[in-house]
Amino acid sequence: MQTRSPNLTWLRSFEAAARLLNFTEAGRELGLTQTAISLHIKSLEATLGCQLFIRKARHLSLSAMGQAYLHSVSEALTNIDLATTSLFGPLARQTITVRAPISTAALWLGPHLPAFTKAHPGISVRLISTIWAASISDEEVDVDIRQGVGHWPGLEVEQISTESIVPIRPKTSPVVQVGDPAFQDMPLIQILGYEDMWDRYLSAHGLEALTSKPTLIVDTTAVAIAMVAAGGGHAAIQTRFATSAIAAGMDISIAGDPAPFHQSHFLIRRKTQRQQRPEVEIFREWLRSIFSDTAPGPVL
CATH class of the missing domain: 1.10.10.10 (Winged helix-like DNA-binding domain superfamily/Winged helix DNA-binding domain)
Incomplete structure (x- = not known):
């Protein structure tokens, strides 16, 4: 039969x-x-x-x-x-080294990684944030994630995300939207390297420019989220980081509709880099999935 x-x-x-x-x-x-x-x-x-x-x-x-x-x-x-x-016998673990911007590593990639290791128990991931970039050579990096506009001469560049930005407020603060005058009653937080974030957001929604400059300046999105959650002000951040922080239980809320952001996440590869090992290609394909526009926030 x-x-x-x-x-x-x-x-x-x-x-x-x-x-x-x-x-x-x-x-x-x-x-x-x-x-x-x-x-x-x-x-x-x-x-x-x-x-x-x-x-x-x-x-x-x-x-x-x-x-x-x-x-x-x-x-x-x-x-x-x-x-x-x-x-x-048990599968010998294969280790891959992944380098990513610190906020991407902390707020998006890190919360998703447990699902990857559960699905692929034979692959160990060594995640290096770019704050430690000088401690590792390009040759040691198997998967390199960068954020920007995609212009890195001499490198193969693959865009894996389209980003947007939203304003966030403390969850315990009065429910006001960005256009309300009361929104600027609290300090506005600015992230180094993204000095134009507020201007971009307001312009995209046809709102008036800020009447005062941001009064708090921090160096990472993770710190900005922590300050907002503590009631220290408002910040404009990438939407995926906001939704991930909310899923993790941070005391923040989104205070307006998203606006387009000119930067994206990219997979970077040196043109002289050797052929990728199977476990590296598995991880790269997984990254494409979690960074896709329809991918939900991590399950925590």
Whole structure:
């Protein structure tokens, strides 16, 4: 009798999606995009000739056959993992070195990394923020993330994000928007290197320029968020950092609609760099996923 043996990758995508009941979270766990998970599920359903999920707006559930199949698939995948480990031993860890701007590392990449290591237990990540850039040579860096306008002569540059900015206020302060005169009653915080952030935001929304210069100046977005959370003023920061800080429980709120930002995140690669190891390419693909415009904030 002819048997049907579905693609193992499809089965892993099905197991994660069925357990989490969320294609996006399943993709994050496996280091794949939501689109990839959806395609795997559709391919599996087509092969089996059976609907495994019931899809409704903002709701995903298992069909009766999906529930029955999940138990067997989960047990089979566990047995494969156990057999592999018992016969061949635990997978030797591969270490990759990642360099990123300090605020990107602290506010976006760091909170997402536990999901990557869970999905790829054989890969260790050494994360170096650019505050320590002088302590490591370019040759030691496997994955280099930079933020800017994309002009680095002599390097291969791949844009992986489109950024926007929002104003933030203390969560405990009165609910006022940027256009309200009362908004400037609190100190305005400015981040070094982003001196034009407030002007860009106000101009994008057709609002009047600041009547006074920012009274507090800090060197990182992380410090600006901490000051706002402590009730020390208002700041204009990148939207992804604001949503990540809110997801982490910081006492801040967004105080206005987003405005476009002229800088983006980029993957940088030297043209003379050797061919990337498989684990490096896995991490780069995962980065593309979490920095995509539709990627949610980290699950904390």
